[in-house]
Amino acid sequence: MSGGRARRGWAWLWLFLGFLYFFIPLLGTFLFSLHGRRGVLSFAAYHKVFADPQFLETFSFSLQMAVLTIIVGLCLIIPTVIWIHLRAPWAKPVVETCSLLPFVIPPIVLVFGLIRMYSSGPLPLVSSRFLLVAGYVVLAFPYIYRSVDAGLRAMDLRGLTEAAQSLGASWGTIMFKVVLPNMRVALLSAAFLTFSIVIGELTLAVMLAWPAFGPYMALVGRDLAYEPAALAILSFLLTWGLIGLIQFASRRIASGSTIGGTH
């Protein structure tokens, strides 16, 4: 009995220490961001950030790129992973290895490759937004692939598709009525992770010369003191807001209260 209590005590202690490890720097950044006006705590740095037209411009640009990346990424990767699960399980190790490449190859190498490949020749896309989106899709590939793969593993994909086929359904109906509704959490997770990556991405946007949010944050961080701290807190809140949204959606779906569960 006392052993169990001691173990619980240790667990709480480590949890508390972990909390402090993450929370103290965040608190420090937040308090620092409130010192925008000398002698008083204020949200002046946040006001300045919101008042800067570049903030909204760069943020909305990155937002558009994030949405495009999510759409292109999901359209490419979902059918591929389903095909691998159903028809080509032998290809799984190959695709898994490919999905790890963005972790191994630095973005700077990727972007130089893209510039070299697409600055001339039959596809001069270097000044096209599509090249930026394509680069972002590569960066987001590991996250989208793993989310989709986990979503498909969580269901009996073969059984469900065969059951739907035996009921007369075409592949379009199977995808939109059976497969995708049962992997909503995985799709949300893939979408939000992609969003987080694209919103703060720096290298591709700088090297391809696009006015994105990542370069803007870097610029603000170089020239100003309190505003970068405010931006960091805003980014943090945005990310945690998205994670909270995933949790909320997962719980709703798991309980089957609105759109059914992924059981």
Next chain:
Amino acid sequence: MAFLELDGVVKRFGRNVVVDGFTLAVQEGEFVSFLGGSGCGKTTTLRMIAGFETPTGGSIRIHGSDVVALAPNKRGVGMVFQNYALFPNMTVRRNIEFGLKVARWRPAEIAQRVEEMLSLIHMEELGERYPHQMSGGQQQRASLARALAVKPKVLLLDEPLSALDAKIRASLRTEIRAIQQKTGITTIYVTHDQEEALSLSDRIVVMQAGKIEQVGTPFEIYNHPATAFVASFIGNLNILEAAVLDPALGLLAVAGQQVQAAGPVTGSRVKLALRPEMLSLNEGVPGANSLAGRLTTVVFLGSIVRLGIRIGDHDLALDRFNTPHLALPAVGSDVSISFPREACLVSPL
């Protein structure tokens, strides 16, 4: 003309022949079971009928039309899976509606058909439940209703009861047979459970290593097995080696004692198979065979008691009904067993 015909169907995966020259004609409304051990090709054959596997050779005809080139969703074949395969994001009602909506039935007809199906499986109150809110037995009944709703030409069931516990399995088995008889649908049922196949089927197809060993009614399969495999696979068997004394009279010698089969036999040595329930203990029946031995074990199996009897080098099992007044000799005592000539299943060694 048969309703479902498989003619010389072959399936190879690489060099591995999984189904080898499978030929079968199933009449309309018939309930046929494919029975065999793991890897005998029964599920692959079923999946070829459904269209989920393409035969390497042969033809499959449903109602006279060759369906080999047709996609699964064009064959008009309903399927029930071992793990239910209900759509998790839909209630039972929406699961049943699915195929009807795909077939573009009118809303009023869909509603009526769903009610009919829910009533058929006695789940009128559970229509709004999601699969995860139901037991395995309820899920399988819902799966059956979903498959039947679209009025398929043939119903295929792939080991539908194997994921359920024994009690539910027994009750659902009865229910499946009742529903099949009520709807009159031509049904193919895959199982490795001989009790299921014997109790449900009009005919049983016993398979081994991709080939058909025997096709027959449960009575024929059990009482007149065509091959040694069928004899050993269906029910329990005592197998004894015997020397042939007189082939024309079917006279054999087992452990130095004479036994006579019902008909002539061939060869000099044969396998003599006897079912445990065909043997009697210490009952001298005139005209019947009799062997002397020693009682070695008594095992209680609920409704029956299985006695182990040693005859020469052979150990035999003999089943007796377990009644309150059952009197058994002591273990180690000398006993005699008797059995009619017709109980002798003789096959080449």
